[in-house]
Amino acid sequence: MTRARALETERIEKFRLEKGETRHEWRDGKTPNLVMRVGRRDKVFILVVRCPGERDPSRLRIGRFPETTLERAREVAAEWNAMIYRGLDPREEAKRLEREAAVDQRRTFRSALTDYIAWLPNKKRNRHARVDGVALESEFLDADRNGWIDKALADVTKADVGVLIDNIRDRGVPGRALQALELIRGFFGWANGPARYEGYGLPGNVTGNPVADVTPGSMELERGVRTRTLDVAELRAYWRAATAMAYPDGPLYRLVLLTGGRRGNEAKGIRWSEIDIGNKLWTIPKERVKHGDELLDLYVVLTDEAIALLQELRRGQPQGWGDCIFSVTNGETPYTGYDLDEFRARVEQEFGKLVPGSVMDSFWLHDLRRVVQTALSKLGVPDVVADYINGHRKKRDYNQDRFIAPCRKAMRQFTDRLLLVLDGSAAGFRADDPHTDE
Incomplete structure (x- = not known):
């Protein structure tokens, strides 16, 4: 052959x-x-x-x-x-x-963390599930920030995590670094659970958790006490920018202030089914309240100005609009895409017009809560009422009052003085003299 x-x-x-x-x-x-x-x-x-x-x-x-x-x-x-x-x-x-x-792919850090983010809504206390998931994705699932994203989970070391946390701190955001450390510790604790560790190729003991003994102290991280608030000129700039900004961002920023400095997630998730126009009341279900286990459903009194804003929004929404007041999907899902950086830039531009030559420090929506709490104190509102308006953690006592009547009076006082501050008729929130904030 x-x-x-x-x-x-x-x-x-x-x-x-x-x-x-x-x-x-x-x-x-x-x-x-x-x-x-x-x-x-x-x-x-x-x-x-x-x-x-x-x-x-x-x-x-x-x-x-x-x-x-x-x-x-x-x-x-x-x-x-x-x-x-x-x-x-x-x-x-x-x-x-x-x-x-396929097994090796499932056992990578990327795959395991993706599983964890999907699981977060099943956590017993999961009010921050979406925010935590976004933070984890941003800091740990970005290949430009995390060079060991596709490493086998069992091979991730304390040094890997430590360098990444240090890099976050070096960006000038130590609070974010502390949050990232807390979140990644939670993830590794979850991955090493009795029902999961084998699936991720972990040994099932402390060696499978590289951050088991990593504490904020060992990373020289500490939670700073934020004191930033907005002064009168900054509040005026804030209001001008929000009034000029189109739906949904502008009205959202205005409603946050008119309802007593609501947390961003509470305002973004507001629904028509939660609003009682007749009784001027907004009931935030406890599932969306930060301290809902203690406060239960949170009752937010609505001033005439807040009602007018909501009615304006209702008139602008077409027939067939869903339940979500702030939405880009015809009311079917809540709005989540607001760009605070753009809004800050607009506020800073307005501030420059009001105080030429001055530069406004950066702010967060959460800083408005200090504005409201401080203003209520200056107006003589009792702390227990001011705390309820702000949705603070309830003290453990027998008082189950929701403070609707005193909250309504307090918010009327606050809003009346706020309008004077915004139009320049008052220098601050002190109750005895509208022309001084001393």
């Missing part, structure tokens, strides 16, 4: 079927069992071999030419020939390797 001639790339390119042929095969004289099969539409490398446990030869597809080169086809054929010599079926080995690759 004549030995087959070794295949060459130039020859393969010229292979053609004779008239009447539907398929033709050329054996490679260099690599045992390697065959080039030429059909009407393509040229394919195959291995013609008897696999373990089979009586007849099988044709195992290696790859299509030219995507699979002759050199690569010979490499694969040699690997498969060696497997068969050892009693292994290349097809079963390929399936096994796919399974192992």
